Amino acid sequence: MDNVLLIDFGSTYTKVTAVDINSERILGTARACTTSKTDINEGLNNALADLEGNIGKIEYNSKFACSSAAGGLKMVVIGIVPELTVEAAKLTALSAGAKVIGVYSYELTDDEANEIANLKPDIVLLTGGTDGGNKNIILHNAEILASIESDFPVVVAGNKSVASKVAEILKSAGKEVRVCQNVMPEFNKLNIEPARQTIRDIFLQRIIRAKGLTKVQNIIEGILMPTPSAVLKAVQILSTGYGTEKGLGDLMAIDVGGATTDVYSISDGLPSRSGVIIKGLPEPFAKRTVEGDLGVRYSADFIVEEAGVKMVCQASGLTLEEVQSYLNKIRSNPGILPNDDNKIGMLDLGLAKIVVKEAVKRHTGVIETSYTPMGKIFIQKGKDLTGIRKVIGTGGPVINSLYPGEIMKGVLFDEREPEILRPINADFFIDRKYILSAMGLLSEKYPEIAVRIMKRELEMV
Amino acid sequence: MKSKTLVMGVIGADIHSVGNKILEYALKQAGFNVVNLGVMVSQEEYIKAAIETDADAILVSSLYGHAEIDCRGLREKCDEAGLEKVSLYIGGNLVVGKQPFKEVEEKFKKMGFCRVCPPGTPPEVAIRDLKKDLGAE
Ligand code: B12
Numbered sequence: 001m002d003n004v005l006l007i008d009f010g011s012t013y014t015k016v017t018a019v020d021i022n023s024e025r026i027l028g029t030a031r032a033c034t035t036s037k038t039d040i041n042e043g044l045n046n047a048l049a050d051l052e053g054n055i056g057k058i059e060y061n062s063k064f065a066c067s068s069a070a071g072g073l074k075m076v077v078i079g080i081v082p083e084l085t086v087e088a089a090k091l092t093a094l095s096a097g098a099k100v101i102g103v104y105s106y107e108l109t110d111d112e113a114n115e116i117a118n119l120k121p122d123i124v125l126l127t128g129g130t131d132g133g134n135k136n137i138i139l140h141n142a143e144i145l146a147s148i149e150s151d152f153p154v155v156v157a158g159n160k161s162v163a164s165k166v167a168e169i170l171k172s173a174g175k176e177v178r179v180c181q182n183v184m185p186e187f188n189k190l191n192i193e194p195a196r197q198t199i200r201d202i203f204l205q206r207i208i209r210a211k212g213l214t215k216v217q218n219i220i221e222g223i224l225m226p227t228p229s230a231v232l233k234a235v236q237i238l239s240t241g242y243g244t245e246k247g248l249g250d251l252m253a254i255d256v257g258g259a260t261t262d263v264y265s266i267s268d269g270l271p272s273r274s275g276v277i278i279k280g281l282p283e284p285f286a287k288r289t290v291e292g293d294l295g296v297r298y299s300a301d302f303i304v305e306e307a308g309v310k311m312v313c314q315a316s317g318l319t320l321e322e323v324q325s326y327l328n329k330i331r332s333n334p335g336i337l338p339n340d341d342n343k344i345g346m347l348d349l350g351l352a353k354i355v356v357k358e359a360v361k362r363h364t365g366v367i368e369t370s371y372t373p374m375g376k377i378f379i380q381k382g383k384d385l386t387g388i389r390k391v392i393g394t395g396g397p398v399i400n401s402l403y404p405g406e407i408m409k410g411v412l413f414d415e416r417e418p419e420i421l422r423p424i425n426a427d428f429f430i431d432r433k434y435i436l437s438a439m440g441l442l443s444e445k446y447p448e449i450a451v452r453i454m455k456r457e458l459e460m461v
Numbered sequence: 462m463k464s465k466t467l468v469m470g471v472i473g474a475d476i477h478s479v480g481n482k483i484l485e486y487a488l489k490q491a492g493f494n495v496v497n498l499g500v501m502v503s504q505e506e507y508i509k510a511a512i513e514t515d516a517d518a519i520l521v522s523s524l525y526g527h528a529e530i531d532c533r534g535l536r537e538k539c540d541e542a543g544l545e546k547v548s549l550y551i552g553g554n555l556v557v558g559k560q561p562f563k564e565v566e567e568k569f570k571k572m573g574f575c576r577v578c579p580p581g582t583p584p585e586v587a588i589r590d591l592k593k594d595l596g597a598e
Binding site: 080081083084085128129130132133134135184186187188277279370371372374377379 | 466468474476494500506509510513514515
């Protein structure tokens with residue numbers, strides 16, 4: 001018997017998934033609270049004990065894990081022009097599964113240097129200039145970074161003409177430095193893979209140690225990666241397929257959480273109609289965005305403030321008084337679950353609807369109409385996702401909702417905002433057993449099996 | 462010597478793309494490092510591209526007759542962005558109707574363009590001028 005154990009050390013829960021490789025089945029899943037403050041193994045052992053209670057004691061041939069515990073992978077990105085290398089750097093960090101906590105353009109100032117020191121990033125990604133392009137700014141920024149006392153590794157992925165000089169400046173200040181290919185070697189050309197890979201390597205070697213995850217490394221022989229990167233991997237392979245197992249084609253996924261919401265799109269996003277001019281940086285085929293201000297628990301107050309309480313009433317079906325009083329409840333106990341009180345479920349539903357709509361809006365491209373001497377011209381920025389036919393929903397608020405389909409409708413095209421190129425008509429699939437990150441991990445070694453399991457387990461609503 | 466970097470594009474709401482493609486091809490053949498922004502390019506796009514690529518010159522095309530309005534303030538914005546050393550070139554059908562080219566040239570030189578090319582300027586002429594001005598040979 002060939003069994004694989006997949007572990008996701010989340011910020012709140014440690015989730016375990018047992019898979020039988022021969023029969024290609026999920027044997028069981030379980031979870032327990034993450035214990036990153038004490039010993040991360042405690043939470044894992046609790047989850048495993050629960051799993052054992054469900055499916056009995058079994059042996060595992062291999063164990064793989066991903067983690068977003070202890071704040072996840074926190075990154076600061078630096079470039080020159082906000083729409084160019086800064087954006088390229090941000091897209092790179094996000095696709096590596098990082099949480100981008102600081103974004104800087106042009107020459108760093110001393111104040112910004114202090115800010116970066118206080119942010120305490122796990123990794124800094126330093127970019128700037130196309131190959132052969134601007135040299136001065138990245139050199140200046142290397143000097144400033146070198147002057148910061150804190151100990152963070154720097155990934156240098158800018159103008160190759162000065163890469164070694166930049167590395168030298170940082171090394172002489174005692175920083176760990178990795179030089180890789182430019183994230184934007186030519187104007188408007190993205191090259192995120194080398195830097196993404198380098199970030200992942202550092203995550204493995206350094207961050208795991210720093211986050212107290214080394215203890216688990218003894219029991220896990222497999223790879224560790226940031227959880228969002230595992231989810232991206234899963235969604236990507238589900239889209240493209242592997243070997244003889246066909247994929248589902250272009251798709252999107254949305255992961256709603258308590259504090260943040262992630263959106264993924266696997267699609268080239270090219271214009272669906274003719275005569276459209278594309279502007280701006282080309283976006284990656286597999287794109288991830290994360291909204292740090294959109295979640296149904298820790299960000300609830302912010303959402304009510306932004307969307308207005310009336311909107312929340314409308315979306316949830318609760319009265320004004322109920323919304324206020326249940327907001328108080330989740331404020332004092334963010335871990336509260338809908339099974340305790342139906343109206344919590346209703347508030348979650350209302351907030352999740354708003355969150356999904358807004359997060360997808362920010363992820364999706366826009367089309368603008370421009371009037372010229374010859375008449376109307378259309379300009380597209382970002383991805384055209386109107387043709388996407390399949391959208392996956394995951395994350396507690398979606399999975400646990402009685403009406404996941406209602407929440408997912410927020411993904412779709414809205415004629416009141418026709419400039420947002422959201423999917424016009426799509427089927428929704430719910431990640432009922434919460435297995436996406438596990439399948440991303442599984443796909444490292446058993447890609448074909450991971451695709452088949454996902455195709456079977458994701459539930460159309 | 463390092464090859465010179467040129468940022469080019471058709472400014473404003475202008476979609477005449479044929480000359481833009483031909484010019485790009487000819488400049489690349491001549492050994493320039495060319496960053497072509499295509500059609501409907503805003504002033505900000507030229508500037509941002511020039512910063513990131515450390516361009517030596519910006520080549521603006523305008524065919525549909527609105528060059529004057531579209532180019533207003535471009536030189537000043539470049540200077541503001543630290544691109545004082547970047548030369549500005551312009552060519553195409555710059556004005557509506559038949560105005561004496563001398564007047565047109567003067568107008569655009571006053572706006573900060575170092576060379577103003579009359580309608581139908583062949584690429585060879587543009588290449589010769591650029592090489593001379595930028596000291597590429
Ligand atoms: C084809 C064409 C179109 C096509 C464009 C298709 C396309 N995708 O490109 C279409 C039908 C869409 C079109 C539309 C319009 N057009 Co038209 N079009 C032409 C036409 C017939 C040819 C242009 C062309 O391709 N020339 C060939 C290329 C190789 O030459 P070029 O563009 O001049 O570029 C060369 C040189 O000038 C030079 N060069 C160019 N830029 C630069 C820059 C620098 C720095 C240097 C050194 C050199 C340089 O190098 C290039 C390569 O050799 C011209 C007339 C003409 N014969 O020029 C009118 C013309 C340009 N159009 C004109 C007009 C008015 C329009 C419209 C407003 C018409 C309308 N009312 O519908 C619209 C505007 C649309 C818009 N928003 O831009 C007028 C402009 C009048 C003016 N400037 O005073 C022209 C001159 C026709 C005319 N005589 O009235 N047009």
